[in-house]
Structure formats: structure tokens, C-alpha cells
Amino acid sequence: MVSPVMKSRSWSAAKAIMAVMLVIVFIFPIYGMVVSSIKPNTEVFDLRLVPAHVSFSGYQYALKQNLQRYFLNSLIIASCVTFIALIFHSMSGYALARLDFSGKRFVFLWILSTLMIPFSVVMIPLFILVKSFGWLNSYWGVIVPAIPHAFGIFLFRQFYLTIPTELDDAATIDGCSPFGIYRNVYLPLSKPITMMLAVSFFIANWNNYLWPLIVNQEKKLWVLQVAIASFVGRNDTPWNAVMAASFVAVLPSIAIFFVLQKYLVEGIKMSGIK
């Protein structure tokens, strides 16, 4: 007869094996990318899990293709969108959560309704619009349309609703103006939500492909994702360089993700969809 202890022990062993196998499934593709990026191009497809020879020729090739410029473009665009969007959304979130103004319900529902508009539907008119502004082949064309985002406004509002109103009353008695309350009470308390949205906005814009592809066709304004995608179908690009460029493109988002993922998880929990 199998004792309960033995049964539970074999059960947890099965779970451990399962967990390890899942880790392999999720991580192996990334490992394959990193390993291939440090193989010489003649050995990229040798399927070895440890490179026979270590070579940085892939990275050198990627740098020769001006990878650092595309990296900089991505960094400028993703940082600008994130920074400006956070300021705007926190202002809107504060107004929607704490100010009692006419038309508030309508404004709030209108903002939420824009969530239903898929990007693929507005892509063409947006392109025409940005073109008429003279923003094709410029940072503006990528940055400005990416800023307004109902989701960010909604999450700031949800967060501000959890802050006790006693703080407002105290600040009002101390002679604070409504803007002063926002500036001195709400902004300093916004760290968790700001961090969470900063991670998501930065990663989303860093990873964005279709819109920068359409707007900036001039090579010196390419973002990393567009540059990497351009490697496909060209027979002259060595695969170790493709993997090297991909690894460089992934590093910032994985680094940010690792440092700040607890905010992301908190954000998921508080988004109120549970």
C-alpha cells in the first residue's frame, strides 16, 4: 500500500519535473537566440547548445549596420511617449477621480469608448493625418499619436479613487488650490501606478513595429524593431548578426521588466477586472 507521505512526495516530484519542463519551453527560445548570437556565422545552424567557438562577429556586423543609431531612435521615442503620457494621464485621472465638474460621466464614458477602436482601423486615416501635418519621417509622427491612451487614464483614475478624501480636506483647510492638491498630495502618492504604467508604456513603445514602419521610411529614423525586421528576406545578413541585434533589442525591456515587474503584477491586480 502506498502511504500518503509517499504519495505526496511522488506528487511533488512530478510537479517539479513539470515546472522544469515548462521553464525549458518558455526560456529555451531566448537561450537559443543568445547562444546563436555568439557563434561564428558558419556555425549558427550547428544546433549546438554550447558554441564550439565563441565569436562576436555578429555584434560587429550589427554595429556596422548602424544598430546604435536605431537603438537611440527607439530610446528617444519610447522615453518621450512614456514621460509625456504619464503627465497627461495623471492630470486626466485626477480630474476624473476627484473633481466634480459638468459632463464628467459623459467624458469618462467617451474616453473608455475609444478603447474599442482597433489600431488597424484607424491606421490608414492616421497615416493621412500625420502626413498632412508634415510629420512623416520625423520623431513627431511616431511620438505624438502614441500618447493618448484611455487605458492609462482609466488606471490613474482607479488609483486616485483609492486615496482617502480626508487628505484633500486637510490640504484645502491649509489653503491649497485644487492644482496645489494635485501637485502636493496626489502626485507624490502616485509612485506605484506611475511605475506600473511606465513599465508598460516603455515596453509597448519600445516594441512597437507597425506604426513606426509606416511613418518613418527614411532609414536614419528607423527604430530597432523596423531595422531588425528588415533583415528578413535579405540573404546577405548573417543569422548570428540577426540574433545579436535581436538580443540587443530585448535587453532593455527584459532589464526593466526584471527590476520593476512587481509593479506590473500589482497593476494587473488593481486594474479592477478581477
Place this chain on the structure above:
Amino acid sequence: MSSPKTSRIKKRRTNAFAYAMLAPDLIGLAVFLFFPIIMAFYVSLHEWDALSPMQFIGIENYLTILGDSDWWRSLGLSLSYSLLFVGLVFCGSLLLAVFLDSLKKSGEILRTVYFIPFSISTVVASMIWIFMYNDKTGYLNGFLRLVGLPGQGFLSSSSQALGSIAVSAAWTCIGYYAVLFLAAIKDIPPSYYEAAVLDGANKWTLFWNITFPLIKNVSVFVFIITTIGSFQVFDQVKVMTNGGPANSTNVSVFYIYRQCFEYMKLGYSSALAFVLFVIIFFVSVFQLKFTKADSVD
């Protein structure tokens, strides 16, 4: 003492302040989302190649769509893709969440590991998977040969390409949805389970009678969001297969993109985009109704 007059002035001040705070976002949403959707409809009533002036042709573009068999085929492909992707992500992330929950403390660390692919862009993920799927020299075929199975075409096979793309896309987001499910599962009071266990329930009945009904809101959310996302798949198709082989991955958004940026039919592609919007909208409404009607409470 505040008279009605001063309170009216106060109200007006609050209004002005509120709208000043909202202005940047409201203008942004109006200009870059709301106006374009109206404009999309306007352009869809015209014939336009972006160079010569627009020509009003009424609903002709919409009539063309009805007879455009390539479009209906691409919509069919989107539907197949949607079923594959939503099935994989929904079942995959729910199972993963239940598994992580059963691991207690170590589940927290593993959660981070499964979450990592979420930070990888669609382009890089596509690159990684092109490499993994490679016919002769990819790691996947290497593994299949190692265990004595025949190699597969994956992206180069017209019957496997769509599924291969769905797997690579699911890989990036299963961890994310698992975190959502896990948060909901952790919110269920343990006393519910304890009572059921005393009544002799096994793990299977615990899941179907307690866990699943109590995480219904998250399930509905994941179901709808992944469906909407699946109908909009583009990046992976553009990078991994460019619609091929033999148009087997020519999904709706890719078809629309081609009509616009390759054939310069701006009016027609706007009409297609509008039809897609209406389809996505009704699919979501249907899902919402369907899942509500089934409600336990």
C-alpha cells in the same frame, strides 16, 4: 456663508480647472482616435490612390467587398487563427495559473520566468521563432530528429504556417494572462475549498465547481481581449511569412495593409478596415452576451 452666486462661480471655476487638466488627453484622443475613425468611414466612400484627388463613389467599395473572394478567404484565415490563438492562450494560461497556484511559494518565482517572453517584442519573437522553426537546421526539427520523429515544414508548409505563428504569438503572452488568472485564483477564500474537501470533493470537482465559476470575470476578460487581439494579428505575419506560403497566412489586417500600402487602394482598404471593425465589435458583443447568459449567479 456661501450664497448661490458664489457657489455658481465656484462650480464654473471647477469646470474650467477640470477641463484644463483633461485638455491634453481629450484633444489627443479626439484628433488621433476619434477623428480618424470618422475619417476612415469618409475615405471608404471614395476611390483614392493617395496621388490623384478623391472620387466619391458611395457604397461601391462595400459592394466590391461582397464579391471579393480573396477578402473572405483572408477573413476565414483570421477566424482559424483566432480559434487556434485564443484556444492556446486561454487554456494554456489557465492551466499554468492553476499549476503555479498549487506550487505555493516557488510558484511566485516561476511566475516571473514564464512572464519573461511578455517583454519581448513581436518582431524579435518572430525572429527567434523563424530560427526555431527553420526547416532543416532549426532547433525544433533538430529535437524531432533526436527523438526519431520526421522533420516538419512549420513556416514553409502552407498547412502548418498559421498554427506555427499562433504558437509563437501565444508564447509571448501566456505568462501575462497566467498572472491575471493567478491573481484571481489567489483571491478565493481557502475556506471554500476546505468545506468542499470535507464533503469528499476531488481536485477535478474543486476546479470545476469552485475555482472556475469564481474566476469567471477574468475568464470573460481574457476570452474577449485575446479574441480582439487575434483578429488584429499583423507583425508576426509580416515578419515571419509575409502572407505566404501560398497565401496561407494572408490574414485580414495583412490583406488590408497590402491593399493600402502595396496597391494604393486607400478607399477600398478603409472600407475593409471598417468592415473588420464592425465584425470585431459584434464578435465581442456576442461573446459578452453569451458568457453573461451562462452566468452562475
